[in-house]
Amino acid sequence: MTESVRIAAWNVNSLKVRLPQVLKWLQDQEKVKKPIDALCLQELKLTDDKYPHQELEDAGYVSLAAGQKTYNGVAIIVRKASLAPIASDASTTFLKPIRNIPGNVDEQQRILAASIPFAGMQPIRLVSAYFPNGQSPESDKFAYKLAWLQALESWLKDELSQNNQLALLGDFNIAPTDADVYDPSKWVGQNLVSPEERKAFQQLLELGLTDSFRMFEQAPKSYSWWDYRMMGFRRNAGMRIDHILLSEALKDRCMASLIDKEPRTWEQPSDHTPVIAEIKKA
Template sequence: MKLATWNVNSLNVRLGHVLDWLQANPVDALCLQELKLPDEKFPHEALLAAGYHACWAGQKTYNGVAILSRTPLLDVQRNIPGYEDPQQRIIAATLHAPDGKPVRVISAYCPNGQAVGSDKYAYKLDWFQALRGWLDAEIGRHPDLAILGDYNVAPADEDVHDPAAWAGGILVSDPERQAFRDLLGLGLRDTFRLFDQPPRTFSWWDYRQMGFRRNAGLRIDHILATRDLAERCQECGVDKTPRAWDKPSDHAPVVATFGAA
C-alpha cells in the first residue's frame, strides 16, 4: 500500500499536475492540502475518471483538504470534533488497503502561525493541542492509522536548510517542535525518519530567491503512522519531480510504502 501527501497550493491551478502525477505514481491514497476552492468546485468527476474516489472539505480562497483513494472512503469526518473552527484543515476517512485491512487516513493542513507571538501563532498551538486530543481517541479506535499533511513544522535542525538563519522563528520554534513531539508521544512514528535519508532532503521551497534551485528548503510535510502500521513501512521519501514542473506548487509529494499485515 502506498500513501502520499501533497500540498498543491490551489487544486484549481494544479489539477493537471495531480492527474499527471497520479498516472505516473498510482498510489492507493493521496492526501491533498490547500485546495483553495469551495466544496462545489471540487473536481470529483475528473478524479473519478482517473480512478480515484474522493472526500474533501473545501474553502474558498484559503485552506481546504482532501483524500483521494482507489477504494471507497468510509466514515468520513470533517474537522476536529468539538473544536469550533471555520478553517477547513482536517478530513479523515477509512479506506481498505490492497490486503483488505481497514486503514484510517487523515489529511491535515496545520496552521502556519505567521509569526512567533502573534494571534495566529497562539491559534496554531491551540489547534495542535486539539488535534492531539482527538488523535488520542482516534488511535484507540483505529490501530492502523496514518495522518498525512503539511504540518508547518520542521521537527529538527536537519529538516532546515539554514538552521542558524531560522533559529527561534516560525515553523521551527521550540513550542511548535514540542507540539510535533507531542503527536509522536501518542505512539505515532515519523515514517521518513525510519530510514536512512539523503542529507538536506526537504519538501517545501520558497518561490522567492530561487529557493528550489538552491535547495533552500524545509521538511514540513510528514506522514505519521501508528506503531502497527509503521512497523510495516518499507520506505518513505520526497518526490521532488513535480517541484520542477511549470508553475509548480511550492511543496513536493511525500510517499510512504507499507507492506501487508
C-alpha cells in the first residue's frame, strides 16, 4: 500500500455543538477508510479556554487553536499516531506557528498556520483559513473581505518562498466558477461569486497553488455547503466554497481529492461538510 497522509478541512459552525460529530467522523475514517492525519477546522465559535483539548487528546489527537467568542475561530487537529517520533506534544508538533496574518491588524481569528512533522516525510505547512463572508458587494464587510484577501495573498507569497510543501485549507467563502454553484443565475451580483472574489481566488492559484479538487474527474454538482433553509441539502442546492489548495511539491504527489457529504446527513449538522486531499509521502 502506498504510504500517504490525508489532510482535511471542515467548517463545523460551532465546535461546542459539533464536537461529537468531529470525533465520530475521525473515528469512522480510522475504522472503515483511511485515517485523517490532520483536520483543519473553521468557525469554532468558542474562546481558547473552552477549546476541547482534552477530549481530542483522549481520542488520539493533538490540537492548536485560535478561538474567539461567538464568531470565527480556527484550529489544526493532528493524529498523534501519524507524527514523527520527535513530536511528543503540541510544542514539537506545531512548528513555527502563526496566528492571524502577520502585519494585518485584525481581531477576528481567521488564520492559523503550522508546520507538521508527519512520519516519513518533510514537514507540511498547513494553513487553516476562514475567509470573510463579505455579506454583499455594497457593504463594508465586502471591502473588508477584499482587503483581507489582498493581505492573505501577500503573506502566502512569503510563506511559499520558505515552505515548498504548503497546503491552504478551509472555508474560502468563494465559489471559483459557475460549476461550483447550483444555480449561477440566482447568484448573479451576490458575494461568494463576484468577479472581485473570483479574481482573488485566481491570484492565489497564480502564486503556485492548485485547487486539488479540480485535479481529478469529479461528479457534476459537487458541493461542500448547503443552506439550512428551503431544504437546501435535500435539493442539492449547494456551493463548493471549501477548498484545499496545494503547493507545487504537494500537487505533484496528490493522489485524491474529495468531498465527504455523509456528515451533512447527520442530525443537527454543520451547513458545511468535510473536504479531503490525500498526499503521497515523498
